[in-house]
Structure formats: C-alpha cells, structure tokens
Amino acid sequence: xxxxxxxxxxxxxxxxxxxxxxxxxxxxxxxxxxxxxxxxxxxxxxxxxxxxxxxxxxxxxxxxxxxxxxxxxxxxxxxxxxxxxxxxxxxxxxxxxxxxxxxxxxxxxxxxxxxxxxxxxxxxxxxxxxxxxxxxxxxxxxxxxxxxxxxxxxxxxxxxxxxxxxxxxxxxxxxxxxxxxxxxxxxxxxxxxxxxxxxxxxxxxxxxxxxxxxxxxxxxxxxxxxxxxxxxxxxxxxxxxxxxxxxxxxxxxxxxxxxxxxxxxxxxxxxxxxxxxxxxxxxxxxxxxxxxxxxxxxxxxxxxxxxxxxxxxxxxxxx
Amino acid sequence: xxxxxxxxxxxxxxxxxxxxxxxxxxxxxxxxxxxxxxxxxxxxxxxxxxxxxxxxxxxxxxxxxxxxxxxxxxxxxxxxxxxxxxxxxxxxxxxxxxxxxxxxxxxxxxxxxxxxxxxxxxxxxxxxxxxxxxxxxxxxxxxxxxxxxxxxxxxxxxxxxxxxxxxxxxxxxxxxxxxxxxxxxxxxxxxxxxxxxxxxxxxxxxxxxxxxxxxxxxxxxxxxxxxxxxxxxxxxxxxxxxxxxxxxxxxxxxxxxxxxxxxxxxxxxxxxxxxxxxxxxxxxxxxxxxxxxxxxxxxxxxxxxxxxxxxxxxxxxxxxxxxxxxxxxxxxxxxxxxxxxxxxxxxxxxxxxxxxxxxxxxxxxxxxxxxxxxxxxxxxxxxxxxxxxxxxxxxxxxxxxxxxxxxxxxxxxxxxxxxxxxxxxxxxxxxxxxxxxxxxxxxxxxxxxxxxxxxxxxxxxxxxxxxxxxxxxxx
Numbered sequence: 001x002x003x004x005x006x007x008x009x010x011x012x013x014x015x016x017x018x019x020x021x022x023x024x025x026x027x028x029x030x031x032x033x034x035x036x037x038x039x040x041x042x043x044x045x046x047x048x049x050x051x052x053x054x055x056x057x058x059x060x061x062x063x064x065x066x067x068x069x070x071x072x073x074x075x076x077x078x079x080x081x082x083x084x085x086x087x088x089x090x091x092x093x094x095x096x097x098x099x100x101x102x103x104x105x106x107x108x109x110x111x112x113x114x115x116x117x118x119x120x121x122x123x124x125x126x127x128x129x130x131x132x133x134x135x136x137x138x139x140x141x142x143x144x145x146x147x148x149x150x151x152x153x154x155x156x157x158x159x160x161x162x163x164x165x166x167x168x169x170x171x172x173x174x175x176x177x178x179x180x181x182x183x184x185x186x187x188x189x190x191x192x193x194x195x196x197x198x199x200x201x202x203x204x205x206x207x208x209x210x211x212x213x214x215x216x217x218x219x220x221x222x223x224x225x226x227x228x229x230x231x232x233x234x235x236x237x238x239x240x241x242x243x244x245x246x247x248x249x250x251x252x253x254x255x256x257x258x259x260x261x262x263x264x265x266x267x268x269x270x271x272x273x274x275x276x277x278x279x280x281x282x283x284x285x286x287x288x289x290x291x292x293x294x295x296x297x298x299x300x301x302x303x304x305x306x307x308x309x310x311x312x313x314x315x316x317x318x319x
Numbered sequence: 320x321x322x323x324x325x326x327x328x329x330x331x332x333x334x335x336x337x338x339x340x341x342x343x344x345x346x347x348x349x350x351x352x353x354x355x356x357x358x359x360x361x362x363x364x365x366x367x368x369x370x371x372x373x374x375x376x377x378x379x380x381x382x383x384x385x386x387x388x389x390x391x392x393x394x395x396x397x398x399x400x401x402x403x404x405x406x407x408x409x410x411x412x413x414x415x416x417x418x419x420x421x422x423x424x425x426x427x428x429x430x431x432x433x434x435x436x437x438x439x440x441x442x443x444x445x446x447x448x449x450x451x452x453x454x455x456x457x458x459x460x461x462x463x464x465x466x467x468x469x470x471x472x473x474x475x476x477x478x479x480x481x482x483x484x485x486x487x488x489x490x491x492x493x494x495x496x497x498x499x500x501x502x503x504x505x506x507x508x509x510x511x512x513x514x515x516x517x518x519x520x521x522x523x524x525x526x527x528x529x530x531x532x533x534x535x536x537x538x539x540x541x542x543x544x545x546x547x548x549x550x551x552x553x554x555x556x557x558x559x560x561x562x563x564x565x566x567x568x569x570x571x572x573x574x575x576x577x578x579x580x581x582x583x584x585x586x587x588x589x590x591x592x593x594x595x596x597x598x599x600x601x602x603x604x605x606x607x608x609x610x611x612x613x614x615x616x617x618x619x620x621x622x623x624x625x626x627x628x629x630x631x632x633x634x635x636x637x638x639x640x641x642x643x644x645x646x647x648x649x650x651x652x653x654x655x656x657x658x659x660x661x662x663x664x665x666x667x668x669x670x671x672x673x674x675x676x677x678x679x680x681x682x683x684x685x686x687x688x689x690x691x692x693x694x695x696x697x698x699x700x701x702x703x704x705x706x707x708x709x710x711x712x713x714x715x716x717x718x719x720x721x722x723x724x725x726x727x728x729x730x731x732x733x734x735x736x737x738x739x740x741x742x743x744x745x746x747x748x749x750x751x752x753x754x755x756x757x758x759x760x761x762x763x764x765x766x767x768x769x770x771x772x773x774x775x776x777x778x779x780x781x782x783x784x785x786x787x788x789x790x791x792x793x794x
Contacts, residue, residue: 008741008755008756008757009738009739009740009741009756009757009758009759010717010738010739011736011737011738011739126675127672127675128671128672154387157773157774157775158385158387158775158776159775160775160776160779161671161711161712161775162666162667162671162674162705162708162712162779162780164671164674164675167388167783170388171387171388174387174388174390174393175387175393178393178394
C-alpha cells in the first residue's frame, strides 16, 4: 500500500528527543477564489471607454479649474491663495483617504472569502499540522475583541495536541464562533422584524423599497462587523450582491418550497391585511438574506446542526 | 355510618389537598416526567480499559470541565452532576473513588480492573436548549446509569440461538485449527478416551469441563485469543451452582438418555436458560446505549492469529446487537440499544498521526458485521480514544526522517522512555506487515490526574465519544 519502507519500532534515550517541536507547517496552497459569476464581466467596451474617459476628463477639468481658481486667488492676495490651496489639499487628501479605505474594505471582504474557502477545505481534514497557519490567522482576526477574550483563552487550553486539523477547527467553531453565531441570529431576527414592521406600516409602495434596502444593508453590515469584516459603502454593496447571489444559488427547489410555506403563512396574514402580509413576506426575505450573509461572513463553514434553519428563524420571527 | 368510618372520612377530608398543594403536586409530577433515565453500558474486549474509561468519564462529568466536544458542557448548559447513592437491590457499585484515587495518586497507577457486573448512577442537571422549550421549565435532569460488564459475556448471547450439537461442532472445529490445537490437546485426548454413549460417570463430566476450562484460560492468557465460549468459563460470574459450569462440547453422535452426551446437552441448555438468558433479560435488554472498547494495539502485538480471532469475536459480538433478524431473540426480549460505539482504546500509546489509521483499522475490522447491523437500523460509530493520557508526543529525527514518537513511563519497568512504536496500517495488515515485526506497542503507566481540571484535556476524544453517546439527551 505504501511504497516507502516501513520503519521498524525503536526506542530512544529520552534525553535525546526534545519536546514536541512542530516543523513549520508548509503554507497551504493559495485557494482559488471562485467568484459566483452572477454579474457577467462587462462586455460593453464603448460604455467602459466612455465612463473611464469621462472620469479622467472630469478629474482633469476639475483639477485645471481648481488650479486656475487658486492661481487667480494668489494673484489677488497670497494669503487668500494659500488658505484656499490648503483647503483644496485637504479635500483631495480626504477623497484619497476615503478611496484607500474603501479599497482596504473590499480587500478585507475578499480575505474573509478566502478564509472561508480555506476553512471549507480544512474542516473535514483528518491530518495533523496543516491548520496551524489558518488558525493563527483567525486568532489574529479576533484577538482585539474584549467579548471574545474568554472564548479564545478557553480555545487555547482546550486545543490539545491530540486533535487533528478538522477537530481543531470544529473546536474553534464551537468555542469562539458559537457566541458570535448566537448574536448573529439575534441580529437577523431583529433586522427581519424591523423590515417587516416598517413595510407593514409604511403608507407608500415606493417608500417600502427604500426602507427594505436601507434596513437590509444595515443588517448585513452589522453581521459582517460581528464576524470581523468591517465593510464600507462599496464593500457593503458587494456584500449585498454576493448575498443575493448566494440566496439565488441556494437552489430554486428549496426556494420554492420555502416560498410556498412562507407565502402560505403570509397569505393567512394578508387575509387580515394586505399590508401586514406584505410586511411578513419582506421580513422573511430579509431573514433569508441575513442567513446567507452569516454564511458568507463566517470564516468557518457550519457543521451539521450548527446552522440555524429558516424554520427556526420563522418560529423566532412570528413568536 | 359508624363513628370510626366518619373519622376516616374526616381525616380524608383533611388530607384533601388545597389548591396550592395540588399545584405543587402537579409540578412534582411534571418534574418526575422531566427526569429521564439513560442506561449506558460499557464493555470491553481484551482488557479494553473500561474501568479507566468509566472512572475518567465520571470524573470529567462531575467536574464539568475538559469536555469541549460535549455540546451541553461547551455551551455552559451543563449545570452540574452528582453521584447518586446506591439504592437497595441495585447492582454492585462501581468503585469510582478508588479508581480516581489511583489515577490521582503521587505515584499514579491504572485502577484495578473490574471483573464483574457493576453500576453507578449519576444525575446530570442541564439547561434546555431553545427559548421556546425553556419556558416549560428552566432545567432538567438526566439520570445516567453507567453499567460495566465483562465483554466475555457478550459472546454468550449467540449460544441462545444454537443447539448444543451445532455449538459443539463449531467449537470443536475451532479447537482443531492452528493456534488452538496445541492448547486443546490435553482436553481432546481426554475426550478420545471417553465412551460418550455409555452411562455417565459423575467425575468424567467434571474432569472434561476442568480440562476444557483450562484450555480456554490458556488460550486467553497465552495466545491472547478472545473467541472463547462460554464466556463465563474464563470470566468468573455470579454462578452459584458449580454444576452449571460443568460441561464442554463433545463430538456429534447418538445421545441415549443418561449418557455423557445427554448430560452435557442438558447442562448446556440449563446454562443458557439459567445464566445467559437472565443477564440479557434483566440487564442487556434494558440498555439504551452501548460502548465497546477494544484494545487493538495488543492484538496487533500478538500477531495474525489474534487478529483473525478478534475479527471473529467482533462478528460474534455484533450478533448480540442484531436482534431484529433473529426471531428467537426478538421474542425473548426486546433490546433497545440504539447507539453503538466502538472505541479503539489506548490511543495515547501511539503518536497522534496514527489515530486516524487506528480508527480506520477498527472500522475495517467490523465492516461486514456493521453493514448487517445497519440493516437493522443501528449504525455503529467508531472512535480512537484514550480515557486518560499517559504519554505525550515528541518529534525526533531518525535516519533523516522526522518521526513522531511517544514519551511516557513504561508500565512494566517504571522508566521514562521515548518510543517509536511503529505505524498502524489503515487496512487489514498484510503478510509482510506481520513478518517485518512492525508492531511493538508497549503499555505505559498513567500520568497523574489533575483534579482541578486546569490545562489541556487529559484524555483523547473522550468528550467526542460522550457526545455521540449521550449528547442528544442533553438538549
């Protein structure tokens, strides 16, 4: 079965062997990021040219205008010119800073995604010593959090060297991530309830969509923050997009059966009032989105029995 | 109505509960209904280490720590546990305190193995999972009854399905094969001198049984074999009547009334009816969960004959759990074991990277029998565990390879050592594996049990086994 020669049992002088010295684990191969291809890459080169050129034109024009403006001021009075130049520099700095921040946020979301993919690969692993780098990354992610200090310390003592990689990861999930999961579930329930109640109360159809978008984004961001991803506006939009894609990818069948149940419940409500029925549907949809966001942001995949189901959430919602 | 009657009536009226008392009574009843009993049976084959397992299990449940994979404990829902005092008429009490004292002594040693049936009751109190259900009551208790019985007894259940003749020919066939033939020689030679159809002389039966028992004990001790029936012959039991144990298999032939063969058959039937059946009726059929501990390492040490014998033994053991297929057993008693866990014990005697193979090898050994059991709705789980760790793992370089070795105190000569015990094959060992002398697993002495529970867990996967066995009842 094994090609290499078996090594016969032998005994050593205890003084010669050192305490478990782990050979530095080889870095796991970078996982291939499989981006759910929901939005196809832009196949409109002219539009792209128009937008890029337009942006460059706008920025150049603004720069030129600003330069002329400041130069004119300098001609009038050096003090006035210097003041406005400083203001302009601050504006530019702010814009650059915000942009950099946004990019960093996007990259953090990307990294969370990669962590999750690696976690998916490792959680069923039965070997030893490959998950150490990954776990170190997770521990770094949650180190500064006061609410997680105790679970992290507990994980440190409980992670005995006898556990294999998969067991270690599952232990991390049930020790450190479990309290986060409970909070996330509360967030989802609360968000869904908010959305349901607000849309049921809002007098205008148009207002509904605005409320749904606003509250959904707020919920998704709260969930992401909870798991250690702090998304800015751009990253939030991407998160929303990915969440939607995730819900769509969940499978039409499941969606249909759930939708049948959910709308059956909702239609019961709508006998009482159409608005309440609509609110219930919105709430359930938001709960589903929240659940998907949890799955996206959580660095480890849920193992059997940990994932809160729509059924439980539904019970929570209408409780 | 006589005065006497009236007084009774008024006394009864006084006894009639007030609404508040009624309510309390109903609550008590509800509490009784909430309190559940779960019978967990522990048994082992080949000194599987069940005493250590029960001791460690009870210790960790009492302390509530070091059990990260037991969901109730990790989620903080396990409020506590306490040992319940034995009630009159209970089974003999498992000597937990002695076992723990042995492990926690400054010079720790393994607890004395138990040789008979013993039990222990533990009350676990836990908070219920789920907000809705918690409204029914804040917490519940589960009475966990841990019953420890010799694995040899498991081999007796199949006797109930066999006639004396069928059992005789099967056992004699075994005794003629390679490792046993030599051990059984004395007994077989004695059988050859007997006239089985002549009226039995009383000392003939006793002598034959004595020689047969001696053969079984030698097979167990010297050859490390396990498939030795009847199990009570090698494992002294609560059999008071010596006559019951005085029989042995005989070659087939006519059995006129009063002959030795007739006598032996009669005793065999009595043994089945009076020793085997009561155990299964009174105990086995009431077990809810079962864990079977197997010391695979010593079997590997012992060689191919032991290994094949273990496989046959496990096959025989699995029959006890496959009651659905057997009309007789299903009629006699309705066992209800629904969770069956096979554990390869002493996992700490090999390096961690061998645990997976240890489990796979065990799975492979039971595979055929397990497939049949699955048909009956029982899916056995497998785990490689160490109830109490006696070693730690060190890395060392040997001939240019980095190898994981175990370091600990040897059980026999009490010295610290570092050992590379060989690798465990993930599949049934091949011919070369046996010949190359690849298996030299040694027994280690325990490390001292820390009673305060601080630090890394002192067991390997005991909590995972516990979760598989009782986790669903702690929700």
